[in-house]
Amino acid sequence: MSVEGKVAVVTGSNSGIGLGIARELARRGAHVAINSFTDNPEDHELAAGIAEDHGTNVVYIQADMSQGEAARTLVTRAAEVLGSVDILVNNAGIQHVAKIDEFPAGKWDAILAINLSSAFHTTAAALPLMRHKGWGRVVNIASAHGLTASPFKSAYVAAKHGIVGMTKVVALETAEEDITANAICPGYVLTPLVEAQIPDTMKEYGMDRETVIRDVLLQRQPSKEFATVQQMGGTVAFLCSDDAAQITGTTISVDGGWTAL
Numbered sequence: 001m002s003v004e005g006k007v008a009v010v011t012g013s014n015s016g017i018g019l020g021i022a023r024e025l026a027r028r029g030a031h032v033a034i035n036s037f038t039d040n041p042e043d044h045e046l047a048a049g050i051a052e053d054h055g056t057n058v059v060y061i062q063a064d065m066s067q068g069e070a071a072r073t074l075v076t077r078a079a080e081v082l083g084s085v086d087i088l089v090n091n092a093g094i095q096h097v098a099k100i101d102e103f104p105a106g107k108w109d110a111i112l113a114i115n116l117s118s119a120f121h122t123t124a125a126a127l128p129l130m131r132h133k134g135w136g137r138v139v140n141i142a143s144a145h146g147l148t149a150s151p152f153k154s155a156y157v158a159a160k161h162g163i164v165g166m167t168k169v170v171a172l173e174t175a176e177e178d179i180t181a182n183a184i185c186p187g188y189v190l191t192p193l194v195e196a197q198i199p200d201t202m203k204e205y206g207m208d209r210e211t212v213i214r215d216v217l218l219q220r221q222p223s224k225e226f227a228t229v230q231q232m233g234g235t236v237a238f239l240c241s242d243d244a245a246q247i248t249g250t251t252i253s254v255d256g257g258w259t260a261l
């Protein structure tokens, strides 16, 4: 079994890791629903471009992952347009960096909603469709911060630990079916989300950009290299393969050795 002919929904996928995963799944023959909260012509052009590159059905579906009902509607809409939902990749995520006593409550709520609660809603909507087909794969994009912590990232670390826990529950509830649930824990991948952290971190530590990259961002990544979005897509594809059929309820770190430290 490969992803060929399967239908995948990737939340938060008009940029960064989600876009890399969407491209990689389409390259391997999957039909893909790309998502973000915007509804710009470029979003639809992006989907059309991937469809043209790989000859599969790729559509853009606007849905704000901070809203539970919208997250559920993304799944049902994708099933209407593409025929089913076989693979659900919960990837949408935002970040905010501040000391916990200065952390804006609104940012806390938004991070928990987008990085954690959206996956609850999409999974709840997708599992009945997967059960109907007798096959499904849930892949949650957690983080090394789902397994370890860093200062100034209370909401993000809480949400990512939360999604690792929820992954285990989904795996147990589907254990006797041909459905698996796993979390990928990337280390640093140079995407717009990471790029946006650099100015704050430069200010926080009083460092220049290169020093922030080497000594702060990649300080805990022994390989001293960013992971790539293609590697994330390849890991998702592996988790959808027959070789991974007995891998469920666990995490796969793609972090250059970070969590080995």
Ligand code: NAD
Pocket: 011, 012, 013, 014, 015, 016, 017, 018, 035, 036, 037, 063, 064, 065, 066, 091, 092, 093, 094, 114, 115, 141, 142, 143, 144, 185, 186, 187, 188, 189, 190, 191, 192, 193, 194
């Ligand atoms: P990114 O900012 O490039 O992409 C985030 C995506 O989520 C974008 O497509 C954005 O439009 C979408 N998004 C944001 N808010 C949304 C909302 N309310 N509704 C729908 N979509 C929304 O970031 P990225 O680095 O590609 O991060 C993707 C995921 O990978 C996140 O969950 C992040 O926590 C995780 N991650 C990233 C890294 C890294 O180093 N980049 C490391 C570990 C984990």
